[in-house]
Ligand SMILES: NC(=O)C1=CN([C@@H]2O[C@H](COP(=O)(O)OP(=O)(O)OC[C@H]3O[C@@H](n4cnc5c(N)ncnc54)[C@H](O)[C@@H]3O)[C@@H](O)[C@H]2O)[C@H](O)CC1
């Protein structure tokens with residue numbers, strides 16, 4: 231994997247970034263030289279963006295008191311010398327030394343400086359936001375906060391340097407107020423705050439500007455196993471499509487059991503089955519209430535449909551597997567979509583078995599009712615839970631806030647339950663009990679529709695069953711950035727790749743059919759085209 235692809239997987243906190251930077255400076259790189267380098271890279275990217283888009287006219291450069299402002303001033307100077315119209319506004323009374331020098335030079339070469347943000351807004355066509363970066367420490371109040379609100383009310387396109395000014399580098403929280411950017415160009419390494427759901431409304435289109443941080447410095451600060459990673463296409467390419475030996479048979483390619491559906495939620499069973507089918511799993515068995523069997527057979531003729539006794543309301547009342555089959559015959563079992571709470575005895579039974587389990591929807595609600603921690607700590611096999619924030623709160627009332635502190639909460643939940651926990655959201659986060667958290671960095675709100683999660687459960691179940699059957703699934707989470715892969719796929723990496731695949735299918739469907747066109751059934755048709763494209767990329 232080349233350098234750029236490796237660093238795209240790394241996520242850092244403000245402190246870690248400062249420590250990495252500190253090593254670079256201690257090794258002899260002058261601070262001013264790094265700012266110069268970064269500023270020029272940003273200027274180059276701006277010129278590319280101006281040419282590629284309809285953004286035109288005078289660039290208004292917002293300059294803050296620290297080195298984020300310094301970066302912005304290097305950009306102003308570079309654009310000025312390249313013949314672009316540029317103006318600056320630096321509405322502060324004190325600046326850091328390097329920033330002061332750049333400000334003085336910018337004025338000396340004739341770059342127009344406006345005293346107020348109103349004036350800048352009146353004379354410019356696009357804005358470059360260099361007010362604050364990772365040094366923002368306090369809530370923004372007074373004239374700075376007012377200026378940011380005025381900037382947001384203007385309809386000018388905004389490019390934020392490093393972070394939209396006002397966002398907390400780690401939590402992504404707007405500290406009082408924050409710039410609502412159209413583009414955010416994160417410097418050097420991805421900052422955690424940019425991967426938080428709550429930050430998304432401020433970030434716009436995010437990309438990383440690489441400025442050659444040595445991998446050795448990243449490794450020295452983060453250790454061999456960084457605790458947060460971005461799920462990138464590279465992880466998917468390393469995992470998908472799951473390799474098959476030339477001589478094999480269906481049971482060697484994984485046998486997945488889905489337990490899902492009820493009279494009330496019949497469609498959920500079909501969607502889960504279609505998600506599983508797209509995973510390529512060798513054998514797919516689907517346990518549903520007896521009365522749903524004809525429906526499922528018609529939709530999934532390739533699956534073995536197991537009709538189970540049902541309650542008066544049409545939920546599975548007990549699991550009735552075919553003769554000579556028991557739960558241990560499956561490589562993985564995914565349970566939950568559309569079950570209703572009446573299926574409690576079945577979920578209870580499945581939780582006691584010694585197979586890898588994926589629990590979703592009513593599977594999670596039933597687990598919460600049974601007692602999450604006491605139930606899961608009795609399990610010897612692996613468990614993956616896939617809650618959204620509401621289910622998470624019911625499962626883990628003491629693990630922190632799955633809305634306000636998603637990363638902290640999911641990490642705590644995995645640690646106390648010994649399960650892999652996938653917290654759904656705009657930036658789905660996947661935590662392994664050993665502390666690793668993966669974040670899926672791209673998705674679309676088009677996926678916020680009934681049945682979308684059922685597709686994910688089936689897809690993930692199919693991938694896990696195949697890896698389990700091939701015996702190349704590792705229990706411990708390992709982060710592969712700094713090591714050669716040993717060809718073992720970790721359970722949290724598979725769950726992460728499933729989330730990535732699911733959201734990429736959503737993005738693809740949205741681009742063909744608009745944000746309204748990504749119903750869960752349609753989504754299932756977009757799963758395999760995502761992998762076909764990966765294969766093309768991977769073979770290049
Ligand atoms: N990461 C790198 O290797 C590089 C980073 N660069 C850029 O530098 C900034 C970080 O610079 P720093 O000076 O540390 O912080 P800021 O520019 O974000 O601003 C801090 C500045 O603002 C004052 N301040 C903090 N909070 C408030 C507040 N609420 N109200 C008013 N003033 C506030 C604080 O006292 C400081 O003076 C990074 O993001 C990059 O853009 C380098 O240029 C290249 C290498």
Ligand SMILES: [K+]
Nearest residue numbers: 362391393395
């Ligand atoms: K900024």
